[in-house]
Amino acid sequence: MIxxxxxxxxxxxxxxxYGVGIVLTMxxxxxxxxxxxxxxxxxxxxDLPIGFxxxxxGLIICVVSFFVGERLGIATICNMIFVxxxxxxxxxxxxxxxxxxxxxxxxxxxxxxxxxxLASYFYISSGYGAxxxxxxxxxxxRKTKLPVGACRGGMEVTVVIIGALLGGMLGIGTLLSAFxxxxxxxxxxxxxxxxxxxxxxxxxxxxxxxxxxYLKREPSIQQS
Numbered sequence: 001m002i003x004x005x006x007x008x009x010x011x012x013x014x015x016x017x018y019g020v021g022i023v024l025t026m027x028x029x030x031x032x033x034x035x036x037x038x039x040x041x042x043x044x045x046x047d048l049p050i051g052f053x054x055x056x057x058g059l060i061i062c063v064v065s066f067f068v069g070e071r072l073g074i075a076t077i078c079n080m081i082f083v084x085x086x087x088x089x090x091x092x093x094x095x096x097x098x099x100x101x102x103x104x105x106x107x108x109x110x111x112x113x114x115x116x117x118l119a120s121y122f123y124i125s126s127g128y129g130a131x132x133x134x135x136x137x138x139x140x141x142r143k144t145k146l147p148v149g150a151c152r153g154g155m156e157v158t159v160v161i162i163g164a165l166l167g168g169m170l171g172i173g174t175l176l177s178a179f180x181x182x183x184x185x186x187x188x189x190x191x192x193x194x195x196x197x198x199x200x201x202x203x204x205x206x207x208x209x210x211x212x213x214y215l216k217r218e219p220s221i222q223q224s
Contacts, residue, residue: 007126011075012082014123018131019086020096021119024112027098028105031171034178035133038159041166055080058132065135068143071203073129080132102172109173113181117188125194129201138196148189148196153182 025033032040036050039057043050058080066072090096099105124130130138133155140151156178164170189196 007128011078011123011126011128014119014121014126015075015078015082016086017115017119017122018079018083019090021112021114021116022083023087023090023096024115025109025173025177027096028109028112028173029099030102030105030109031173031175031177032169034156034160034163034174034181037168037170037174038163038166039168041163041168044167054084061132061136065132065139068139070135070139070142071129071201072135073127073201073203074207075123075126075128075201076131076135077204078128079123079130079134083131105173106176109176110180110184113177113184114188116181117184120185120196121188121192121194124196124199127199127201128207129203130196134196142197147186149182149184149186151182152185153179156181 022033026036035057039050039053042048042057043053046053062072062076097108099108120130120134124134124138129135137148137152137155140146140155141148144151160170160174160178188194
């Protein structure tokens with residue numbers, strides 16, 4: 001039980017760091033991050049709220065990742081829900097400064113990208129699955145045998161181009177994020193000697209079966 005609890009601590013610590021990293025890049029104030037450019041472009045074309053588009057894109061990516069053989073787990077669902085909650089809380093508390101200087105903004109953006117990379121390490125290594133975009137990154141790494149950093153960088157550049165063509169807001173921060181996120185992830189993963197393609201993730205079905213088995217066993221434990 002302690003082992004399971006520590007895995008959940010690792011998972012939610014990683015998701016919290018992910019929210020911190022995204023808010024750091026947003027408050028750098030030098031341009032939308034790649035996926036936000038893509039989401040904003042789709043929102044303009046489809047005339048739908050960007051929050052709904054973000055969830056819809058996440059769902060589509062989950063389906064694609066599943067069909068190319070990537071396991072989806074508790075972390076996949078939690079990523080879609082809790083990263084947004086943590087972001088809203090951090091923005092409401094205003095504890096991360098909004099930068100109005102280009103050079104300081106670039107510095108904060110790079111720090112944010114490294115925080116996102118560290119967050120990815122923590123929550124992916126919990127073994128409960130990866131978030132939608134990280135699931136696709138890992139699936140591409142498995143299929144292509146390319147480094148995860150290269151796969152993530154390729155994803156970011158692709159969505160930036162599509163998002164810009166659809167009308168999403170582009171800035172220097174967008175380009176920096178697109179080209180640097182892959183390097184940041186590669187550096188952090190190498191620092192921790194972490195290969196996400198070797199993690200055997202526990203899928204959602206297995207996690208639910210374990211939970212049901214534990215709940216059935218709990219009354220007998222209490223009686224004894």
